Amino acid sequence: MKGVSALQPSAKTGSRPDIRSVTLLGATGSIGASTVDLLKRERGRYRVEAVTANGNAGQLAQLARDVGARLAAVADPAAYRELKDLLAGSGIEAACGPESLVEAASRPADWVMAAITGAKGLEPTLAAVERGAIVALANKECMVCAGTLFMRRAAAAGATVLPVDSEHNALFQALGAGRREDVSRVILTASGGPFRTWTTDAMRAAKPEQALRHPNWVMGAKVTIDSATLMNKGLELIEAHHLFGLPSEMIDVLVHPQSVIHGMVEFRDGSVVAQLGSPDMRIPIAHCLAWPGRLDGPAARLDLAKLKTLSFEEPDTIRFPALALARQAMEQGGAAPTVLNAANEVAVGEFLCGKLGFTGIAALVESTLDRAERRGMTREPTTAAEALEIDHVSRSMASELLLEIAAKAS
Numbered sequence: 001m002k003g004v005s006a007l008q009p010s011a012k013t014g015s016r017p018d019i020r021s022v023t024l025l026g027a028t029g030s031i032g033a034s035t036v037d038l039l040k041r042e043r044g045r046y047r048v049e050a051v052t053a054n055g056n057a058g059q060l061a062q063l064a065r066d067v068g069a070r071l072a073a074v075a076d077p078a079a080y081r082e083l084k085d086l087l088a089g090s091g092i093e094a095a096c097g098p099e100s101l102v103e104a105a106s107r108p109a110d111w112v113m114a115a116i117t118g119a120k121g122l123e124p125t126l127a128a129v130e131r132g133a134i135v136a137l138a139n140k141e142c143m144v145c146a147g148t149l150f151m152r153r154a155a156a157a158g159a160t161v162l163p164v165d166s167e168h169n170a171l172f173q174a175l176g177a178g179r180r181e182d183v184s185r186v187i188l189t190a191s192g193g194p195f196r197t198w199t200t201d202a203m204r205a206a207k208p209e210q211a212l213r214h215p216n217w218v219m220g221a222k223v224t225i226d227s228a229t230l231m232n233k234g235l236e237l238i239e240a241h242h243l244f245g246l247p248s249e250m251i252d253v254l255v256h257p258q259s260v261i262h263g264m265v266e267f268r269d270g271s272v273v274a275q276l277g278s279p280d281m282r283i284p285i286a287h288c289l290a291w292p293g294r295l296d297g298p299a300a301r302l303d304l305a306k307l308k309t310l311s312f313e314e315p316d317t318i319r320f321p322a323l324a325l326a327r328q329a330m331e332q333g334g335a336a337p338t339v340l341n342a343a344n345e346v347a348v349g350e351f352l353c354g355k356l357g358f359t360g361i362a363a364l365v366e367s368t369l370d371r372a373e374r375r376g377m378t379r380e381p382t383t384a385a386e387a388l389e390i391d392h393v394s395r396s397m398a399s400e401l402l403l404e405i406a407a408k409a410s
Contacts, residue, residue, distance in 0.1 A: 019045065023107060025114050026053070026116040029117065030220050032113070051073075055074060111133065117220060126153060132158045136164050140165060145337070162288040167189060171263040174265040186265050186266070189262055190227075194215060235344075258307065258311065260276050342394035
């Protein structure tokens with residue numbers, strides 16, 4: 001097994017060792033909101049350098065004032081005037097455009113939450129990594145689009161990459177129980193989503209509002225739909241491969257409807273070490289925020305006696321083909337995961353708009369992967385620009401295939 005380049009042996013500190021400066025990329029999403037909640041509870045330990053959002057100027061301005069940020073940046077230039085007006089007199093700098101997100105990530109914060117959804121989070125997150133920051137990674141698409149490039153840049157800069165996804169954070173914690181050379185396999189758990197017991201025919205008629213009713217987690221729309229298709233778990237397979245340097249055969253998935261055990265590590269002697277916790281993203285975020293220490297978290301404490309039962313089952317890749325597609329893309333390597341992610345983002349968007357049926361999501365991804373391979377588009381990207389160009393072309397291909405796939409999946 002390769003060495004785990006995701007992590008460095010010690011945290012970096014700022015000029016004041018008792019204060020950690022932080023930047024929140026994607027501050028207005030669900031991960032951002034959970035992070036802000038923790039920061040407000042620990043005001044004496046953290047100072048906020050910058051916060052960013054896509055286009056919600058009102059929410060971003062209020063958040064920036066609440067946490068005393070020095071910079072607030074919005075990706076959408078059309079939202080700049082509103083943001084600037086709302087911050088007038090606060091002393092908080094306002095900025096706009098995609099380049100402003102890179103600027104925010106480049107500011108001298110010790111710790112950066114990378115929670116921008118989708119491939120558009122790649123360049124800002126790389127900017128944070130390349131200056132050697134501690135990066136709490138909640139954007140799994142960075143790993144899926146350009147995992148090899150990302151981890152190479154992180155290692156070269158001496159950056160620390162901490163996994164925020166509950167499953168990868170669980171593996172990170174459980175891996176501390178032994179030597180990496182003694183690991184037999186790791187196991188990512190999946191809730192199974194809202195359609196875990198549905199038939200394929202029933203899922204074919206599923207509506208967005210049904211897919212958005214996750215049984216355990218409160219998340220953004222995109223990741224909630226990915227959870228319903230199990231694509232989220234597929235993306236997590238790819239992320240685990242890059243974060244922990246593990247081959248496909250050492251990464252398993254197990255459906256665990258209660259979402260209490262988030263990840264497990266099996267060692268060569270037969271020992272299995274698991275990380276448990278309530279389904280609350282503030283737990284892994286708090287772990288990353290205080291790493292290598294701990295802080296008092298507000299999440300509900302786990303009551304196993306009250307739960308009584310924890311159940312498990314194998315994932316059904318016939319009803320949920322997205323998981324198998326993601327593993328195939330991971331094993332193929334190169335740009336296949338980049339294409340997979342781009343096509344999935346298009347497919348989820350079209351499903352939420354009512355232009356594609358639920359089962360059409362995986363079908364559109366599969367067709368896009370097939371076309372990309374036939375066109376010789378699966379070579380490993382060596383720069384962020386190459387990864388984003390492959391992402392752009394893949395989105396165009398997925399859009400071209402949409403009507404055909406939508407008709408077949410209806």
